[in-house]
Amino acid sequence: MKLNVFLHAYGRRCQVGLLYEENSRIFFEYAPDFLASGIELSPFKLPLRPGVFEDGKYTFDGLYGLFNDSLPDGWGCLLLDRKLRKQGMRYDAITPLHRLSLIGHNPMGALEYEPADAGDDTILPVELDSLSGEVENILDGKDSEVLDELLKLNGSSGGARPKITAYVSQDRKHIIHGGAVCPSGFTPWIIKFTEKRDGNGFGELEYRYSLAAKMAGIVMPATHLFPSRLGKGYFGVERFDRTPEGKVHVHTACGLLHASHRYSCLDYENLLKLTTILVKDRPQVEQMVLRMIFNVKSGNRDDHSKNFSFLLDDKSHWQLAPAYDLTPSAGINGEQTAMVNGKGRGITDADLIVAAQTADIVAKELRLMLDRVNAAIAHYRLC
Template sequence: MNNYKLNVIYHNSKVGTLIYTNHLASFQYDTDWIANGFSISPFSLPLSTKIFTPSFQPFDGLFGIFNDSLPDGWGYLLMDRIIKQNKVDTKRITPLYRLSILGSSTLGALEYKPNETIYKKDSFERNLDEINEQCKLILNNEKSDSLDYLFKNAGSSNGENPKIFKRYNNEDWIIKFANSQDSNNIGIQEYEYSLCAKKCGIQIPNTHLFESNNCPGYFGIKRFDRKDNTKIHMASASALLETSHRLPNLDYLDLLKLTFYLTKDISQVKQMYKLMCFNVFSHNRDDHSKNFSFLYDDNKWQVSPAYDLTYSNSFNGEHATTINGEGANPTKRDLLQVGLDFGLDTNFCKLIIDKIEDIVKTDLAKYL
């Protein structure tokens, strides 16, 4: 397999071609896609016949939209283990090689061909407690006999927590497990955060607390990049703005502006505003640029449902995304100012701030 060239595919149609030279992955749209498709990343990759080459390298030479297809955290750990297990020549391990390993098993709707499958088939089903124990082995750098199974079912996943992609009630779900720093109650905590967010009027997918014999339960969330067995194109704020989520360089005002630019819909902006308020009052401070995404469906962009909502900290205990420039101790005044700076109605902002504060303080008091 030539890991210096890959075709990018969407719903069985060729979007374009990636070519990797001098540590940069250039991209060119396919002619038919230009005539009938859409821009997969409006700022960096507008529909054009030109060859696009990244001008800077926050993503190892990839454009952000293709970096979104690669895992980080848990998924990246699994990928590295599977590469090591198969004794792959290190000279072959480029970002395009990693994309080729994932092939059609990526998050979102973009796929990559030719695909190179390096994991062994493992169709033996495990229950969630068994999967959790195998995840612990991998986190502890111990040998697991389920590595191929885990990579097949979670190799494209993001975030620090181990997780698995599962079918549940004929739908696609993500089920999360505790990492080495989490308490035994992390599953029920994230579940209760999701219920609170719904009560606050925040759009969030269906969630479920899956039973366990070893802990209060495992948190599960329905995948929003899948709809009726169809893959939905997805782009994080990190990808769209070509900025690493490891760099805390965004403010929520930037996210409101990005939302309006993409959606042209003030109701979508209000959704993002509600999420900002929830994150502040619920102490969800790991609010980096990969934790905000947009979906392209029915020929339009929209804010994705909220995800990764739980008590958390980021750099130095601050918010990864600032609120009116404040990351350590944002106030209600800061929340209001972000809304006013965008142009939202004062009464709307005050109402949302007070409503979400009251709900969060009541429903999540034991975590705050």
């Protein structure tokens, strides 16, 4: 199987290269014109140079992290698996390149893959409460009459929690989906559904987390609690990989470093070093420190490598992406997924200071950040 890879960022589209599979091995080669562009899409694991690349370590089933970032996680994989089973196949039995072809032009970020499954561009309204019931059917293992619609709405958004990608009006009263171009007066959003095990207040809780993060000084996209007749509401966040000028290239720490999010393989010192090297901007390094403090203090232990991302701007400069997935989580055995000063639990302010000092953030600066985070958490009663 062969796939042409394109970059469609800020309204400009160009071929990146060719992915192909031979004898169960996956190879990639940059297109000559893209080599001449000087655009580094994945500087550590897939540097811009001629020749054929192969990831012999198979961290992501043979895919490089650049392309693995295009694939969905738990919820999206479940939807695709249900669709494929109706066709006599299973998601875990098809090749990674086949999975990318199913995503086609609709992954998170700005990469696109061809040949791709054809999509339907019909624009339709979204009724969240109705879709919530269909989500429960899927999670309970039942058939859903709107499986195709849920697949289209999911795009390739990451994370295990059920969600949709949709267009939301400026007054946030109207939600629609469909169409390759965002209609005038609307912006692209991700809206999450609540699972039964979480109770009907989880959306409202994630919304409060987002407000507390903003109060603490953490950069986040716009967030909103969409109303529901069935519970306290659905949490929504505006997409940072879409702008009025077009799509934005996104790369997770997981994909950049080939550090699988399924394991505790990164600590905050690694993330601070990555931000320092890639972004080269002290205020953004300070942002990563703030996220470390917020996650530890607020009880968000699901701080794995896919929950930190970087954006490539229209001048081909890397920026730290806005924060996302800030929610309470017990973690594995009650530990932070990203360790601090070698510790996964029982993390003290002294540990946070030691970690921050690896990025030249002195104790006095960190204590001011601690005060801001603690005040925000107390204001929104997160702990």
